Amino acid sequence: MTTRIRRYVETDTGHRVPNHKSKCRHFHGHRYRFEAEIEGDIVETSGVSEEGMLMDFSDVSQILTVHIHDVVDHAFVVYEGDEEARVVLSGLSSDHRTVIVPFIPTAENLAKWAFEQVQPHIQTAYGNRLRLVAMHVRETPKSWASWYE
Ligand SMILES: [Zn+2]
Numbered sequence: 001m002t003t004r005i006r007r008y009v010e011t012d013t014g015h016r017v018p019n020h021k022s023k024c025r026h027f028h029g030h031r032y033r034f035e036a037e038i039e040g041d042i043v044e045t046s047g048v049s050e051e052g053m054l055m056d057f058s059d060v061s062q063i064l065t066v067h068i069h070d071v072v073d074h075a076f077v078v079y080e081g082d083e084e085a086r087v088v089l090s091g092l093s094s095d096h097r098t099v100i101v102p103f104i105p106t107a108e109n110l111a112k113w114a115f116e117q118v119q120p121h122i123q124t125a126y127g128n129r130l131r132l133v134a135m136h137v138r139e140t141p142k143s144w145a146s147w148y149e
Contacts, residue, residue: 016078
């Protein structure tokens with residue numbers, strides 16, 4: 001028997017899908033939601049701050065903020081193989097937030113990326129077998145992708 005918790009962070013992030021058959025090839029952005037799903041046992045250690053929890057929600061939030069939000073919020077995520085977009089972005093001032101990634105920045109690929117950013121930081125503190133089981137990415141209110149380990 002295990003319990004699962006979820007916590008999310010939201011970002012305003014630009015991207016494009018360079019070889020998309022329709023409008024997604026244009027420069028545009030989304031209000032992304034990156035939602036971590038964590039599994040484990042409830043902490044039973046008496047008197048500790050996390051007693052009765054899997055992990056403190058604020059600690060999950062801090063990890064999501066540092067390793068996802070602060071990386072891609074108000075940034076443009078571009079595929080390293082998207083030469084056309086990279087030329088445009090390289091013409092902007094040097095402080096423009098461009099994040100070059102080795103994959104086409106679809107919701108599916110961003111979910112895998114976000115999982116990999118967060119996973120090393122979900123650590124068991126009280127022997128309660130914590131692990132990140134999934135990262136869910138909402139690209140639009142109707143569109144989600146999930147990456148499971
Ligand atoms: Zn899009």
